[in-house]
Amino acid sequence: xxxxxxRLLYPLKIAALLILGSLxxxxxxxxxxxxxxxxxAFTDAxxxxxxxxxxxxxxxxxxSRITEYLESRKDYIIGEAVKAxxxxxxxxTILDELSTTIASATPENISVAAINRMRGDVDGRxxxxxxxxxxxxxxxxxxxSIVNPLDRALRTLDYRVWQPVDQLLLYxxxxxxxxxxRLKETVLPAVNEAKILLGEASQSLELVGSNYNGFIGRAMxxxxxxxxxxxxxxxxxxxxxxxxxxxxxxxxxxxxLLFVVTSVPLKMIAGVTxxxxxxxxxxxxxxxxxxxxxxxWAIPILLSVTTWRILFTPxxxxxxxxxxGLLGYRVDIYVNEWHAFALYNIVEVxxxxxxxxxxxxxxxxxxxxxxxxxxLVDGARTFQTLRSVVLPLILRPLAFAAILTTGASLxxxxxxxxxxxxxxxxSISLPGYTPTTGYSNExxxxxGYNRAWLDQDYGLxxxxxxxxxxxxxxxxxxxxxxxxxxxxxxx
Amino acid sequence: MATSSPRIIIAVAALLVLIIIAGxxxxxxxxxxxxxxxxxxxxxxxPPITTPxxxxPPxxxxxxxxxxxxxxxxxxxxxxxxEFVSKVKRGDVRVTINFWTAMMPFEVKVxxxxxxQFESEYPGVKVQYTGTVANxxxxxxxxxxxxxxxxxxxxxxxxxxWTGEMADGGFIVSLSKxxxxxxxxxxxxxxxxxxxxxxxxxxxxxxxxxxxxxIALVCNLDMTGGALPGKFSQLEEIMKRWYNPERKTYGLxxxxxxxxxxxxxxxxxxFYYDEDRDAxxxxxxxxxxGFKFLLSKVFPYMFTGDxxxxxQLSIFEEGRAPCIITGPWNIPRIKEKVARIAIGxxxxxxxxxxxxxxxxxxxxxxxxxxxxRNRLYASILFALWFTLNDxxxxxxxxxxxxxxxxxxxxxFLRANRDKYPIVAGFSMALADSTPMPKSVKMAKVxxxxxxxxxxxxxxxxxxxxxxxxxxxxKLLDExxxxxxxxxxx
Numbered sequence: 001x002x003x004x005x006x007r008l009l010y011p012l013k014i015a016a017l018l019i020l021g022s023l024x025x026x027x028x029x030x031x032x033x034x035x036x037x038x039x040x041a042f043t044d045a046x047x048x049x050x051x052x053x054x055x056x057x058x059x060x061x062x063x064s065r066i067t068e069y070l071e072s073r074k075d076y077i078i079g080e081a082v083k084a085x086x087x088x089x090x091x092x093t094i095l096d097e098l099s100t101t102i103a104s105a106t107p108e109n110i111s112v113a114a115i116n117r118m119r120g121d122v123d124g125r126x127x128x129x130x131x132x133x134x135x136x137x138x139x140x141x142x143x144x145s146i147v148n149p150l151d152r153a154l155r156t157l158d159y160r161v162w163q164p165v166d167q168l169l170l171y172x173x174x175x176x177x178x179x180x181x182r183l184k185e186t187v188l189p190a191v192n193e194a195k196i197l198l199g200e201a202s203q204s205l206e207l208v209g210s211n212y213n214g215f216i217g218r219a220m221x222x223x224x225x226x227x228x229x230x231x232x233x234x235x236x237x238x239x240x241x242x243x244x245x246x247x248x249x250x251x252x253x254x255x256x257l258l259f260v261v262t263s264v265p266l267k268m269i270a271g272v273t274x275x276x277x278x279x280x281x282x283x284x285x286x287x288x289x290x291x292x293x294x295x296x297w298a299i300p301i302l303l304s305v306t307t308w309r310i311l312f313t314p315x316x317x318x319x320x321x322x323x324x325g326l327l328g329y330r331v332d333i334y335v336n337e338w339h340a341f342a343l344y345n346i347v348e349v350x351x352x353x354x355x356x357x358x359x360x361x362x363x364x365x366x367x368x369x370x371x372x373x374x375x376l377v378d379g380a381r382t383f384q385t386l387r388s389v390v391l392p393l394i395l396r397p398l399a400f401a402a403i404l405t406t407g408a409s410l411x412x413x414x415x416x417x418x419x420x421x422x423x424x425x426x427s428i429s430l431p432g433y434t435p436t437t438g439y440s441n442e443x444x445x446x447x448g449y450n451r452a453w454l455d456q457d458y459g460l461x462x463x464x465x466x467x468x469x470x471x472x473x474x475x476x477x478x479x480x481x482x483x484x485x486x487x488x489x490x491x
Numbered sequence: 492m493a494t495s496s497p498r499i500i501i502a503v504a505a506l507l508v509l510i511i512i513a514g515x516x517x518x519x520x521x522x523x524x525x526x527x528x529x530x531x532x533x534x535x536x537x538p539p540i541t542t543p544x545x546x547x548p549p550x551x552x553x554x555x556x557x558x559x560x561x562x563x564x565x566x567x568x569x570x571x572x573x574e575f576v577s578k579v580k581r582g583d584v585r586v587t588i589n590f591w592t593a594m595m596p597f598e599v600k601v602x603x604x605x606x607x608q609f610e611s612e613y614p615g616v617k618v619q620y621t622g623t624v625a626n627x628x629x630x631x632x633x634x635x636x637x638x639x640x641x642x643x644x645x646x647x648x649x650x651x652x653w654t655g656e657m658a659d660g661g662f663i664v665s666l667s668k669x670x671x672x673x674x675x676x677x678x679x680x681x682x683x684x685x686x687x688x689x690x691x692x693x694x695x696x697x698x699x700x701x702x703x704x705x706i707a708l709v710c711n712l713d714m715t716g717g718a719l720p721g722k723f724s725q726l727e728e729i730m731k732r733w734y735n736p737e738r739k740t741y742g743l744x745x746x747x748x749x750x751x752x753x754x755x756x757x758x759x760x761x762f763y764y765d766e767d768r769d770a771x772x773x774x775x776x777x778x779x780x781g782f783k784f785l786l787s788k789v790f791p792y793m794f795t796g797d798x799x800x801x802x803q804l805s806i807f808e809e810g811r812a813p814c815i816i817t818g819p820w821n822i823p824r825i826k827e828k829v830a831r832i833a834i835g836x837x838x839x840x841x842x843x844x845x846x847x848x849x850x851x852x853x854x855x856x857x858x859x860x861x862x863x864r865n866r867l868y869a870s871i872l873f874a875l876w877f878t879l880n881d882x883x884x885x886x887x888x889x890x891x892x893x894x895x896x897x898x899x900x901x902x903f904l905r906a907n908r909d910k911y912p913i914v915a916g917f918s919m920a921l922a923d924s925t926p927m928p929k930s931v932k933m934a935k936v937x938x939x940x941x942x943x944x945x946x947x948x949x950x951x952x953x954x955x956x957x958x959x960x961x962x963x964x965k966l967l968d969e970x971x972x973x974x975x976x977x978x979x980x
Binding site for chain 1: 632633635636656659660661662665667668671672675676679683684685687688691693694695739767794796797798799802805858922923926931934935937938939941942943945946948949950952953966969970977980
C-alpha cells in the first residue's frame, strides 16, 4: 500500500502518462522505422509500390462497384463501343486513302492541302474515339485490348506520320523528288502499322458488344493488375539470394574489408605519430599548429572530399599533374581501380587522423611525468622509452580509437561516392561466380545506396543494408566479448 | 596539455558552428527570390492583348462549349470553366494555388515574372511560386500521400518522363477528365505534335507542354573557321585538325553517358527501350554499331581520361575543343567564355540521322488541386495560360533560352531565326528527336547501360581501341540480360 504522501509525491496518473508518452515516442520513432526497414528487405519494393499514391485507394473502391456498374449500363456502353468502332473503321479507310495519295505523289501533283485535310479527318475521329474510351461513363479505358492498340496507333501517327509530314512538306516551298522518296520511305510503313493497330482496336471494340461478359472480365482483370502493381509483395529471402547470386556484392564486401585492412593502420600510424610529435615541447608554436592539424575535422566532408577529387582530376588536377611531371607516373582515378582505391585511403586518413590524434594526446597527457623521468634516469633511449613505457600505457585508449575508426571504414560511403561513385566499371570476377560488369570500388554502403537511387530497387537496397548492419553487429559483439568477457579491458 | 585539448575541441566546435551559420545564411539568401511576397509585382512586359471574350458564342458552336481567349489563343472550353475564368478576371472569386519548379536561379527569375503577369491578368488567382524545390518528385508524392492539399504543389513542371510514374500512382490529374473533346481538339492544334503527344499517357492528357530540351552540336565558330559541320565527315576533318593531346587540345568535347550517346544509337537504328512494343533493344544491332562507332570514330579525338560533365565542358569553354555535344542548360555558362557559337543538329553519319533524346517540359496538375473545384480550375487556367501565351513564351525564350513548342511561337522563331540563333539552332536540332520513354520501366534500363558503357570506357583507356570495340557486343548482351531480369522482378 502506498501512503498518501507517496501518492502525492509520485502521482500514478502522471507516471502513467509519462510512461505512455515515452512508449508512443519509442514505438513510433524507434521500433517502427527499424521494423519497417527490415520488412522492406523482404519485399519487392520499388518506386511505384513503396509509397502508393491515391490511385491505389481509387482502384480498390472501383473494384467493389465495377461489375454492378457495367451490368447496369450495358446497353449504353455497347452503344458507345459501336460508335467508337465505326469511327475507327472510318479512320482506317482515310488512312488507306492517305497511303495511296502519298504513294502516288510526285513533286508536281502533291497536294499538301489534301494531306492536311485527311489529317484533320483522322485526328478528329480519333479524338472522338479517345473521348469515348477514356470517359468515366463508358469505362472502356479499363479494357487493355482496346487501350493498348489505340494508344500505340495514336503515337505512331503523331511521331512517325504527322511529324515527318510536317518536316518534309509543311515548311517547304518546293517539294523535291528526294523529299518525297524520304516521305514514302518513312511514312508509308508507319501508316500501315497504325492501320493494323487500329484494326486490333476495332476488333476489341466489337467484342464489347458480342461478348459483354468478356469485357467485364478484362476490366476486372485490369483493375486487379493495377492494384497488384501498386502493392508491396512479400518475397521471402529473394533479395538476399539476389545479393549473392552474382559477384558484385561479394566483391563489394571484399573491397570494403580490404579498405578496412589498409586504411585503419594508416589512420592509426598517422594519428599517433602526429600526436607524439606535437606533444613534444620542442616544437615551436605547437598549440597553434596542433589546432591547425585538427582542421580536417571542421571542414564539411562534402567540401573536403570534392577538393581532393579536384586535386586528383586526371590531366588537370594539381596533384595528379605534379606527380606526372615529377615522377612520370600517370595517376588516373577514373580509369584505374587501384589509383582510385589509393585515393580513398589518402582521403580517409586525412579525414580521420585528427580523431586518433586527439585520443592519443589525451592518453599521453595522463602518463605521469615520474615514469618518463625514471626511464631517463635508468638510461633508456627515446625509442626505448616510447616502446616500453609510453606505448603500453596508452594502448587501451588506442584500442578504442582503432575500434571506432574501423567502424567508420566499414561504412565508407561519402568518399567513394564523391570521388568517382565507386568506379571505374569493369568486369568483376570472383572464384565460383560468372563474371559480371559492375563498379569496382562500390563499397558496401554505397552499393546499397546505388541500388536505391540508381536502380530504384528498394527491396534489394534494404537487404544490402541489413547485411551491412549484421556485419557491424557481429563486429561490435566480438569486441564486447573480447574486451569485457575475456578481460582485455582490465589489462 | 590536459587543459589545451578541450580548448582545441571548443575552438573546433566554434568554427563548425560558424560554418553552419554561414551556410544557413547563404542558403536562405539564395532562397529569397522564391518568396512570393515580393512587394514589386509590376510586370515589365505589357500584358498580352486580352480582348474580353464576347458573351455570345458563334451559332455553329455546340452549346456545351464556349470560346475563350487564353494567353494568345482561342480555345473552346466548358461553360462552367468559362464562368470561372470571368469571375477570377473580375476578382469575384479568390483562390490560391501553389506552383513548384526545380530550376536554376536565372530561370526562376524569368518564370517568377510570368507568374506575376498571370496574377495581374487574373486578380482572383494568387500563385504561390516556389522556384527551387529540392527533391521535387518525392516532395509532391509525400504531400499528396499525407493529404496536405494546402502546402503541396497544385501545378508543377518537369520533363515528360515522369508522366508514367506520376500518372500510374494517381499523383497527377488527367485533364481529359475535366476538359471536353473540343478543348482537347483545340489544344492539340496549338502545340507541335511531338510535344503534345508527350503529355498523353494511356490516352489521357496529363500535361501541357511549354518547352523542349535535348542535346545538339555546339561549335566555337572561331575554331571551326565559321563552319558548322552538317555531316560526320566534315566534323571528322575539324576533329583531326584540333586533336593534339600534347597541347591538351581535342577534337570534340562530349559528356559520355547513356543519355548523351543515344543519338549514335538511333543513327544506326538502335534503341534502349521501346515502350510501344515493351521491347528492350540494348543489344540490338543498331545499338552495337552505335557504341562501336563511338569507340572507334569519336573517342580517338576526345580526352577520355575524364568524360564527366565538368571536365568536358571546361575543355570546350577553354577553347581546347572546337565543338561540344550538349544541351541548352549549359549555354549560359558557355556564352560567358566563348564569343561566337553556332548550334546545329548532330551531324549525319553517311546519310543516317542521329536522333537525340528529348525531354518536353510539361505543366501538370496534381491530385492536391482536385478536391476543390475552384482550385482545380485555377490550376488548369494557369497551365493553359502559361503554355498558350506567346508573349510569355517569347520572354522565356529570350531571357532564359527555353525552346518553345507552341506552333505560333515556332513560326515566330522560324521567321526570326537570325535574331535567336541559339534557340533556333536547338529547335531545329530537336525537331527530329526521340522523346524519352514515359514508362517507369526506364529506371531499370539506365543502370545496366551505364555500367556497360563505363566498362567500355575503362577497357578503351586501359587496353586500347581494338579491345574496347571487341568488348561491345558481350557487354551489351550482358546489360540486356540484366534489364530483362529486372523487368521480370
